[in-house]
Amino acid sequence: MEDRNGELTEKILNLKKTRGAVILAHNYQLGEVQDIADFVGDSLELSQNAAKTDGGVIVFCGVHFMAETASILCPDKIVLLPDMHAGCPMADMITAEGLRERKGELPGVSVVCYINSSAEVKAESDVCCTSANAVKVIESLDAEEILFIPDQYLGHYVSTKVNKKMILWPGFCPTHIRIQPQHITSLRQEYPQAKVVVHPECRPEVIALADEVLSTGGMCRYASRSEVKEMIVGTEIGIIHRLRKENPGKKFIPASEQAVCPRMKLITLENILWSLQEMSPQVKVPEEIRIRAKETVDRMLMIGRG
Ligand code: 13P
Ligand code: SF4
Numbered sequence: 001m002e003d004r005n006g007e008l009t010e011k012i013l014n015l016k017k018t019r020g021a022v023i024l025a026h027n028y029q030l031g032e033v034q035d036i037a038d039f040v041g042d043s044l045e046l047s048q049n050a051a052k053t054d055g056g057v058i059v060f061c062g063v064h065f066m067a068e069t070a071s072i073l074c075p076d077k078i079v080l081l082p083d084m085h086a087g088c089p090m091a092d093m094i095t096a097e098g099l100r101e102r103k104g105e106l107p108g109v110s111v112v113c114y115i116n117s118s119a120e121v122k123a124e125s126d127v128c129c130t131s132a133n134a135v136k137v138i139e140s141l142d143a144e145e146i147l148f149i150p151d152q153y154l155g156h157y158v159s160t161k162v163n164k165k166m167i168l169w170p171g172f173c174p175t176h177i178r179i180q181p182q183h184i185t186s187l188r189q190e191y192p193q194a195k196v197v198v199h200p201e202c203r204p205e206v207i208a209l210a211d212e213v214l215s216t217g218g219m220c221r222y223a224s225r226s227e228v229k230e231m232i233v234g235t236e237i238g239i240i241h242r243l244r245k246e247n248p249g250k251k252f253i254p255a256s257e258q259a260v261c262p263r264m265k266l267i268t269l270e271n272i273l274w275s276l277q278e279m280s281p282q283v284k285v286p287e288e289i290r291i292r293a294k295e296t297v298d299r300m301l302m303i304g305r306g
Contacts, residue, residue, distance in 0.1 A: 094117060
């Protein structure tokens with residue numbers, strides 16, 4: 001397997017040069033995929049990176065909405081998503097039509113969409129956010145009433161931090177809801193010195209037990225602090241690879257081995273190579289939607305990290 005990965009890696013890195021491509025990977029990607037990427041990060045960092053990338057081709061190792069965001073920001077670049085089935089089930093819990101209907105029931109409401117949403121849904125929203133800046137984005141708005149879509153748990157977490165009326169769409173992440181409060185309590189007993197860090201997509205009962213609630217990029221920065229020696233990690237387990245690689249000697253314990261996002265794991269060295277060979281499949285947002293979605297994403301990028 002090691003040899004095969006080595007062989008694939010060499011081919012990918014050579015072809016990447018020929019194509020003038022950059023490889024962007026999310027923190028939940030398979031270890032071997034993270035290892036060949038030019039940049040590994042959270043959703044906010046990946047969109048900031050896509051916006052300023054040089055090459056004419058972006059290979060996006062993540063899920064569909066992330067590749068769409070790159071296409072929204074870089075319409076002149078070719079954006080490859082090595083497996084078109086790599087969609088985010090939470091993003092699929094809301095459609096543009098459903099959102100329009102809900103907006104019709106709430107005249108004048110401001111719509112804040114989590115970046116985990118389709119380009120069409122972004123086009124129907126006022127401003128976008130990620131888990132790294134949701135509180136800051138919502139605090140920056142004049143509106144007192146917010147429709148937050150599609151993640152009810154991130155929305156609930158933000159509602160505990162801001163002084164605004166938040167109406168929540170009932171979406172959720174099927175991976176993060178697998179993390180249960182009893183996982184945290186029993187691991188705390190086993191590792192009494194460990195810090196518990198969870199993603200805001202977790203259920204409120206899990207968030208209530210955490211020392212810190214952070215985006216995946218925030219978790220990576222937190223882990224490098226000198227006082228952190230052991231960390232119970234309440235998010236998708238792909239991040240453990242990066243945490244261990246960047247912090248040898250520290251201990252990282254997944255809150256649940258069940259917290260796997262199967263769609264993230266569809267990207268492999270095999271299909272990255274295939275994608276670069278065939279220059280397919282490409283993600284391209286139709287211009288009419290892209291222009292409207294870009295305003296929503298640009299407003300967020302101006303605000304930056306929380
Ligand atoms: P981050 O933006 O924190 O990386 O989260 C993305 C995501 O899909 C979490 O499930
Ligand atoms: Fe979507 Fe959850 Fe997978 Fe993140 S972990 S991409 S929110 S299904």
